[in-house]
Amino acid sequence: MAPKRPRGAGAFLKPVESPAPKPPDPSELYAALDLGTNSCRMLIAQPKGNQFHVVDSFSKSVQLGSGLESTGRLSRGSMRRTIQALRICQQKLKRHKVQRMRLVATEACRRAGNSRDFIRQVRRETGLSLEIIQPEEEARLAVISCAPLVSTKTEHLLVVDIGGGSTELVWIDLSAVPALERPRAIMRLHSGFHTPDSPFPAAKVVDWISVPLGVATLRDQFRDVEDDAARFALMSWFFEENLAEFTPYKDDPPVEGFQIVGTSGTVTTVAASHLGLRRYDRTKVDGLRMTSDQIDKVIRGYLDLGPIGRRNDPRIGQDRQALIMSGSAILQALLRCWPTNRLSVADRGLREGLLYAQMSRDGVLEDGPY
Numbered sequence: 001m002a003p004k005r006p007r008g009a010g011a012f013l014k015p016v017e018s019p020a021p022k023p024p025d026p027s028e029l030y031a032a033l034d035l036g037t038n039s040c041r042m043l044i045a046q047p048k049g050n051q052f053h054v055v056d057s058f059s060k061s062v063q064l065g066s067g068l069e070s071t072g073r074l075s076r077g078s079m080r081r082t083i084q085a086l087r088i089c090q091q092k093l094k095r096h097k098v099q100r101m102r103l104v105a106t107e108a109c110r111r112a113g114n115s116r117d118f119i120r121q122v123r124r125e126t127g128l129s130l131e132i133i134q135p136e137e138e139a140r141l142a143v144i145s146c147a148p149l150v151s152t153k154t155e156h157l158l159v160v161d162i163g164g165g166s167t168e169l170v171w172i173d174l175s176a177v178p179a180l181e182r183p184r185a186i187m188r189l190h191s192g193f194h195t196p197d198s199p200f201p202a203a204k205v206v207d208w209i210s211v212p213l214g215v216a217t218l219r220d221q222f223r224d225v226e227d228d229a230a231r232f233a234l235m236s237w238f239f240e241e242n243l244a245e246f247t248p249y250k251d252d253p254p255v256e257g258f259q260i261v262g263t264s265g266t267v268t269t270v271a272a273s274h275l276g277l278r279r280y281d282r283t284k285v286d287g288l289r290m291t292s293d294q295i296d297k298v299i300r301g302y303l304d305l306g307p308i309g310r311r312n313d314p315r316i317g318q319d320r321q322a323l324i325m326s327g328s329a330i331l332q333a334l335l336r337c338w339p340t341n342r343l344s345v346a347d348r349g350l351r352e353g354l355l356y357a358q359m360s361r362d363g364v365l366e367d368g369p370y
Helices: 076-096 107-111 115-126 135-145 179-191 215-221 228-241 265-275 292-311 324-337 350-362
Strands: 030-035 039-048 051-061 100-105 156-162 167-173 204-211 258-263 343-346
Touching (some): 030 076, 030 350, 051 076, 076 115, 100 107, 100 350, 179 350, 215 228, 215 324, 228 292, 228 324, 265 292, 265 324
Antiparallel strands (some): 039 051, 156 167, 167 204
16 A cells, blocks of 8 residues: 655745845935946945945946037937936935935036036936036045055055046155055045145145046047057057146156056956956956056057957957057056056046045044044
């Protein structure tokens, strides 16, 4: 006699659901949106210790500055693409119920003759209020975003932010700041490059410049040069000519205690290529240190590939391939002026600076006052 099947045998196991993660308190959230010449990027984050935890993000190439070099105006197509991206940002802000935010626009909107009309159109169609910031604030925000990457051994720091429409350079003297205080002294610059009467050791801004040439605007100026290598060389020397007014230690650059921090898609792409990554990995790129020779080797490899090879190279990516050589030309010009074996790669920038500045102002970051 066959054994009786126990009642309920073979029934599906009842799934045990793990509790959903607790959503962050909207009152703790901050948002930062950076609308540049090429990209629209946003972060939503909450403070965590002396850093922040990213809750949501958005990034899209909108090419807002397309055609700006020749017309002096934002085109209808670029404004339409940008507003579509901003609608997605607005939906994310609404979903997370974010109350504290800064939404900024940079070089393309600074230069375009119709930027005020565009800002009004954005407000009308998305409800978002964009603020056009000036070059000094853009440079300052890029600097403080890189504070965690500053070595305690650094006495002279050059922060370089290669954007789509402009490039910001800031030279900082940290020699009078105790070694362990140096990253924190950089963070305190959120309140201005020249902070009066501070009880804390101060980072001294020796000089800064905003060059109105970025990866998109430099490419557009030399678009008519057909030869790939000649175009690259012309872009690099032209950018260096535009550095004439920024001359700290140019004739005798410091060797000991000198660090460059580079923040941009160009620098992170060069780093990913150097590491041979088939797929971009921020954890391997952010904070990586490279030498001038390593960077030169990657750039020579890009030139050897040619336009078609670069287009098909997964390390560069479709969004970056049209701009990588103008960005590399800027990077090469900078390293001719200030060669170093300590260029730190920063996968961070204006958005992170905006978040740090807001959180520092509100006193919600731990590990001492900023």
